[in-house]
Amino acid sequence: MSDTRHTTREMLPEPTLRRLPWYLAYVKTLDAKHVEHVSSTQIAKRLNVDASQIAKDLSFLNIKGKTRIGYEVHPLTKALNEFLGFKYRHNAFLVGTGSLGSALMRDLGLQQYGLNIVAGFDVDPSIVGTTVAGIPIYDFNELAARQRSTGVSIAIVAVPFENAQDVANALVESNIKAIWNFTPYRIKVPRNIVLQNTSIYADLALMYNRMEQNGSNAKTATK
């Protein structure tokens, strides 16, 4: 990895970073079919993104297409996979092993993207000591000690939203450097901590709303 690339990575705007996984998913399908080259026009047509935007996005990775030939599919796939961090293993703790939390522990899909959940944590004594998908579940009180012994820096938060802030505070004190928040609660963390929110339920609300607009929302009153 060159220093130059590292520098360009730091300046990478979020919209670019959000488009790169689309390009990766597309070129992976081509790579699987042993297609050798792809033009930005082809990617553009397939993904509904401007060809000039694609060229600009990929230039952040110091990747340039060749005139008339385009990009080499296999090297592009490898470069995107590396750049996005998916080819590295990042160990993580998961806090809150309820329905969503244990679903994430079972979802081996995350491993393909470099996320390796090494331990779960909960406060429920009937769950502590058990395993989910072979991953041990410890008492939440042990998290700080286990962070010290393992050096894990990522924590996934899947607790009930009422507890999200308290858990986040405890994680920061336990030397966790990045929090992936799956609760709908907007937790606050110090500036030096990376916070990533994944708002599954906001996406759901958006989908319901758009269906309502289309008159295609077949819903039933329940509560």
Add this chain to the structure above:
Amino acid sequence: MSDTRHTTREMLPEPTLRRLPWYLAYVKTLDAKHVEHVSSTQIAKRLNVDASQIAKDLSFLNIKGKTRIGYEVHPLTKALNEFLGFKYRHNAFLVGTGSLGSALMRDLGLQQYGLNIVAGFDVDPSIVGTTVAGIPIYDFNELAARQRSTGVSIAIVAVPFENAQDVANALVESNIKAIWNFTPYRIKVPRNIVLQNTSIYADLALMYNRMEQNGSNAKTATK
């Protein structure tokens, strides 16, 4: 539900719609503690959103705070829950019952937000005929017939990304009106179909990238 409200809902901008679930999560915690009133200033401080923005967002629901008193917590909680569609039951099919798909079937959290997965679909004959969390899994070829008999209009797509577009095409032909895409593949659908992408892996890439910037990315080469 008044026609007026329906009209304002149709004009609702996406950023507002994405903030409403934060407000809901926060006022729910207050409601659970039997707090009666909350001011937009309080919400603002807690969630790091401008107080004027909050007032504007909530005005889309025809909700206005009272001077000095603020919003009534319980009615606000109910109104947000209804407005976001979480209090209604929306039946859905899930396509692709692999690790991510079956994790979603097991995640009862979705039910709290009004999403009720009634059937899973797969192409693997060893999985067809089994159940996950009590939900039956059928052959993908049966989807159109089961849509006709049930009227289900939402399909969650959790197939390998190589198959995402083919599956989406088949869903559209099967009279599915809304697709919730969990694959990193950017599928295309006709204009009258609601498409919601949830890019868990893009969020992950973003988190890795921000950790890299902070120098807190403890990663290991794997492949």
